[in-house]
Amino acid sequence: MHPALAADLARFPALLQSARDFAAGEVSGLAERPVAHRGAAPDPAVLPGSGTGAEGALARFAERWAPGFSGSAGPRYLGFVTGGATPASVAGDWLTAAYDQNVSGDAGSWAAALERETVAWLRELFGLGEAHSGAFVTGATVSNTVGLAIGREWVGERLGVDVSRAGASALGPVDVLSGSPHSSVAKALSVLGIGRDRLRPVPVLPGNREAVDVDALEAALAALDGRPAIVVANAGTVNTVDFDDLRAIAALRERYGFWLHVDAAFGGFAALSPVYDRLVDGLDAADSVCVDLHKWLNVPYDAAVQFTRRRDLQVRVFHNASPYLGLPSGEPDFLHLTPENSRRLRALPAWFSLVAYGRAGHREIVERNAALAAQLGEGVEALAGLRLLAPVRLNVVCFTLADDPTREGVSALAEAAAATGETFLTPTVYGGVPALRAAFSNWRTSEADVARVLAALDA
Ligand SMILES: *Cc1c(COP(=O)(O)O)cnc(C)c1O
Numbered sequence: 050m051h052p053a054l055a056a057d058l059a060r061f062p063a064l065l066q067s068a069r070d071f072a073a074g075e076v077s078g079l080a081e082r083p084v085a086h087r088g089a090a091p092d093p094a095v096l097p098g099s100g101t102g103a104e105g106a107l108a109r110f111a112e113r114w115a116p117g118f119s120g121s122a123g124p125r126y127l128g129f130v131t132g133g134a135t136p137a138s139v140a141g142d143w144l145t146a147a148y149d150q151n152v153s154g155d156a157g158s159w160a161a162a163l164e165r166e167t168v169a170w171l172r173e174l175f176g177l178g179e180a181h182s183g184a185f186v187t188g189a190t191v192s193n194t195v196g197l198a199i200g201r202e203w204v205g206e207r208l209g210v211d212v213s214r215a216g217a218s219a220l221g222p223v224d225v226l227s228g229s230p231h232s233s234v235a236k237a238l239s240v241l242g243i244g245r246d247r248l249r250p251v252p253v254l255p256g257n258r259e260a261v262d263v264d265a266l267e268a269a270l271a272a273l274d275g276r277p278a279i280v281v282a283n284a285g286t287v288n289t290v291d292f293d294d295l296r297a298i299a300a301l302r303e304r305y306g307f308w309l310h311v312d313a314a315f316g317g318f319a320a321l322s323p324v325y326d327r328l329v330d331g332l333d334a335a336d337s338v339c340v341d342l343h344k345w346l347n348v349p350y351d352a353a354v355q356f357t358r359r360r361d362l363q364v365r366v367f368h369n370a371s372p373y374l375g376l377p378s379g380e381p382d383f384l385h386l387t388p389e390n391s392r393r394l395r396a397l398p399a400w401f402s403l404v405a406y407g408r409a410g411h412r413e414i415v416e417r418n419a420a421l422a423a424q425l426g427e428g429v430e431a432l433a434g435l436r437l438l439a440p441v442r443l444n445v446v447c448f449t450l451a452d453d454p455t456r457e458g459v460s461a462l463a464e465a466a467a468a469t470g471e472t473f474l475t476p477t478v479y480g481g482v483p484a485l486r487a488a489f490s491n492w493r494t495s496e497a498d499v500a501r502v503l504a505a506l507d508a
Contacts, residue, residue, distance in 0.1 A: 053100040064103045071111060076139075079123040080493065083470035086117045119473070124493040125502055128475040130287065130315050130344045130445075133491045134398070138348040141401030145394045152392045154382030161383060164396035170403050171354050174411070175313070175340060176320045177333050183356040184386045185395040189314035189341040190233040191388060192355040193281075195363070196337030197225075197237045200279045200308035202362040203336070207277035207306060213365045217242030226269050227281035228253045228261025228293060231312055234281050248281075257439055257480070259283070259291035263298060270305040278307045284329050285316020288447050288479045288486060289439035292316060296331030311335040314353075315490060316443070318345040321412040325419065325443060345444075347414065347492040348398040360386070418444045418489035421499050425487055428503040435506065438479050447477070449484040459483040462506070471505040 050058070057064060091113055101109065120126060122133040134142070150160040168183045186192050201223065205212035210219045217223075225238060225248045235245045252265040261282070270278065282293040299309060311332060317340040319325035320332065332338060336359060342352040357363055360381070368376055368385040377385045384390045403411070426441035429448045438447045450458050459476055463485055467473050474485045487502065 053102040085473040125472045127487040130488045132347040134349040137401040137405030138398035141398035153384040167396040181356040187351040192339035192353040194237040196310040224278040229259040259286040284313035290443040292328040299334035314341040352395045444489045446487040456483040469505040
């Protein structure tokens with residue numbers, strides 16, 4: 050064994066203690082460190098010839114890289130939709146690395162069974178019934194991709210084509226209809242060989258809404274003359290957190306043949322609160338559902354879950370077995386369900402957080418974040434230089450400059466706010482107007498943080 054490796058083996062517990070001490074310092078300082086780091090990263094160093102050992106690596110990281118990491122896990126990072134990591138989930142993530150299980154299947158470990166238990170808990174948390182099965186994947190983009198891959202296979206089933214063998218081209222053009230899809234849906238269609246251009250926008254409701262107009266969707270489906278299609282319904286749009294009427298969309302399946310995929314990346318968390326759960330009414334009727342976990346569940350990157358009612362078609366797409374062995378039956382190993390073959394035990398951080406805080410603890414995060422978003426919305430309205438672009442429906446505040454909101458002006462405001470070190474917001478364009486979004490999804494955010502964000506915007 051290389052001497053540095055041998056020395057680390059002997060000192061493994063001490064090394065973990067050092068890493069713990071360093072991490073503890075970073076986590077304690079998180080709320081006060083600059084929310085976004087804006088300086089240039091160090092120049093690349095040469096590949097180390099003889100290693101320093103792990104303590105040396107920790108020292109080098111602390112000196113050279115740690116100062117430039119963002120405070121994105123902290124309470125005032127409101128860009129994109131960026132959750133933090135609950136204490137229990139961090140502990141679970143550390144143990145995931147320490148155990149280093151390969152959750153491709155059940156062989157020799159209970160880890161896959163733990164993932165199944167966690168998926169079942171999440172299914173219940175989001176109000177889905179037992180007809181839905183699921184698996185962990187890396188994020189909502191992959192979760193959407195898996196759901197749409199199963200939908201593609203379903204279109205093939207309708208047309209008498211086995212897409213997994215014949216390829217996407219055997220289907221001919223497939224129409225994918227959606228009101229306000231996330232950009233990851235177009236990416237998924239590119240990956241799946243359906244094509245970005247097949248994503249056909251359906252008009253949304255009038256009156257400052259991003260939810261699909263169900264009558265317009267029905268007209269688009271009727272115009273397909275019986276050709277099977279895919280509908281992507283959106284439960285929580287990124288700009289204004291609008292929700293499609295899932296129940297009304299699902300009811301259209303009585304007259305039209307389509308696969309219903311719901312992108313509930315963060316909007317799915319509305320199901321945790323009786324105040325908001327009507328927003329995802331009908332979610333259980335979906336054929337496939339995407340929910341991100343590194344956002345509003347507040348587990349470390351990267352984690353999401355995908356659900357579907359058609360695991361048989363999922364296995365057809367993703368099975369990784371010699372054809373002569375036949376398709377896996379019974380409870381398939383995870384390697385037959387997801388794009389990955391070897392898989393990290395992503396379920397463990399979520400399992401820890403659900404055990405530690407339960408349904409009630411995670412509901413409290415959702416409701417507090419929504420209340421804080423409403424509070425920031427009121428604060429923005431009260432500032433002379435700013436105005437809301439949409440009502441605050443759940444956890445995102447979409448606003449812009451009161452007069453002449455140009456792209457440059459909005460970027461300058463975002464820059465100025467980030468330069469205070471107090472907060473980080475991301476720009477967007479909503480209804481043709483350049484704007485900023487403040488998205489609340491961190492477990493630590495408090496009223497005092499909202500006051501600091503408002504002060505940064507008013508500076
Ligand atoms: C964030 C998000 C995605 C993509 O999620 P990743 O985890 O970044 O892949 C997809 N859809 C919606 C609605 C989102 O908010």
